[in-house]
Amino acid sequence: SAGGLVLSTGARIPRLGLGVWQVPDGARCERAVRWALEAGYRLIDTAQAYGNETSVGRAIRDSGVPREEIFLTTKFYPGRRNPLREAEASLRRLGTDHVDLYLVHWPQGGPTRAWPGMEAAQREGLARAIGVSNFDPADLAALKAVAQVPPAVNQVQLSPFEYRRELIDACAADGIVVQSYSPLGTGRHLSDRTVGAVAARCGRSPAQVLIRWAIQKGLSVLPKSVHRERIVDNAAVFDFALDDASMAELDALDRTGTTSEALAAERKWWH
Numbered sequence: 001s002a003g004g005l006v007l008s009t010g011a012r013i014p015r016l017g018l019g020v021w022q023v024p025d026g027a028r029c030e031r032a033v034r035w036a037l038e039a040g041y042r043l044i045d046t047a048q049a050y051g052n053e054t055s056v057g058r059a060i061r062d063s064g065v066p067r068e069e070i071f072l073t074t075k076f077y078p079g080r081r082n083p084l085r086e087a088e089a090s091l092r093r094l095g096t097d098h099v100d101l102y103l104v105h106w107p108q109g110g111p112t113r114a115w116p117g118m119e120a121a122q123r124e125g126l127a128r129a130i131g132v133s134n135f136d137p138a139d140l141a142a143l144k145a146v147a148q149v150p151p152a153v154n155q156v157q158l159s160p161f162e163y164r165r166e167l168i169d170a171c172a173a174d175g176i177v178v179q180s181y182s183p184l185g186t187g188r189h190l191s192d193r194t195v196g197a198v199a200a201r202c203g204r205s206p207a208q209v210l211i212r213w214a215i216q217k218g219l220s221v222l223p224k225s226v227h228r229e230r231i232v233d234n235a236a237v238f239d240f241a242l243d244d245a246s247m248a249e250l251d252a253l254d255r256t257g258t259t260s261e262a263l264a265a266e267r268k269w270w271h
């Protein structure tokens with residue numbers, strides 16, 4: 001929906017996608033992906049570490065939506081050695097011949113270690129674009145120093161409460177699209193009073209306000225839900241806008257201090 005963002009590869013990535021972290025492989029995951037595709041989502045975000053690539057792949061094939069209309073992301077699990085081989089295994093589980101985006105799931109083990117294998121996965125056509133997740137500006141700088149192909153995306157936890165301005169600016173300067181996972185703070189931010197007040201003022205749900213905030217920041221955003229009505233609700237964010245005063249109120253919720261501090265606090269949440 002709404003055109004999407006342009007990656008450094010020239011491909012487009014949708015602004016809104018379904019995240020399926022912590023959704024076990026099986027009927028629940030398949031249903032969530034199918035409902036999302038029915039609701040118009042065209043970006044599905046999974047990972048080797050989530051253990052649900054098989055269900056994601058089945059739901060995509062069963063949906064009847066042509067594969068080329070869907071932007072599919074998976075992530076290399078850095079505990080493994082060989083991103084090229086792991087990509088082959090992910091593609092087998094997903095039942096497709098390529099992913100649109102393949103991310104290093106986190107920098108632990110060294111922000112550059114996996115990169116040559118990621119570049120190989122792209123060169124071999126297994127991944128149309130490659131990127132990273134949970135990288136802070138220092139991790140990105142280390143990677144930039146050695147990368148032949150720069151990362152197209154950095155996917156991090158990001159919301160008004162974890163508003164990583166420094167990271168967003170660093171990525172913008174390098175042409176890296178930032179993706180927000182857990183835009184609802186894994187649900188914790190939905191009951192915030194300020195979010196509720198903004199939502200009441202514009203006649204929208206708190207979830208829609210948080211997702212819309214991310215979209216207006218120029219991010220691609222990945223709310224997670226396994227409930228159909230929520231999946232539908234979370235996608236209805238392209239027919240309204242938050243005004244400057246609302247955006248400023250939400251921006252002021254930032255409680256992260258420095259970016260590196262924020263990411264350190266989130267290390268336990270990696271997904």
Ligand code: A2P
Pocket residue numbers: 019181182183184185186187190205207208222223224225226227230231233234
């Ligand atoms: P569920 O999956 O049971 O629907 P995040 O995207 O920040 O990780 O947040 C995901 C959490 O927020 C999940 O627990 C999800 O629950 C819940 N959630 C997602 N969308 C909504 C919504 N529109 N209203 C209320 N809760 C939601």
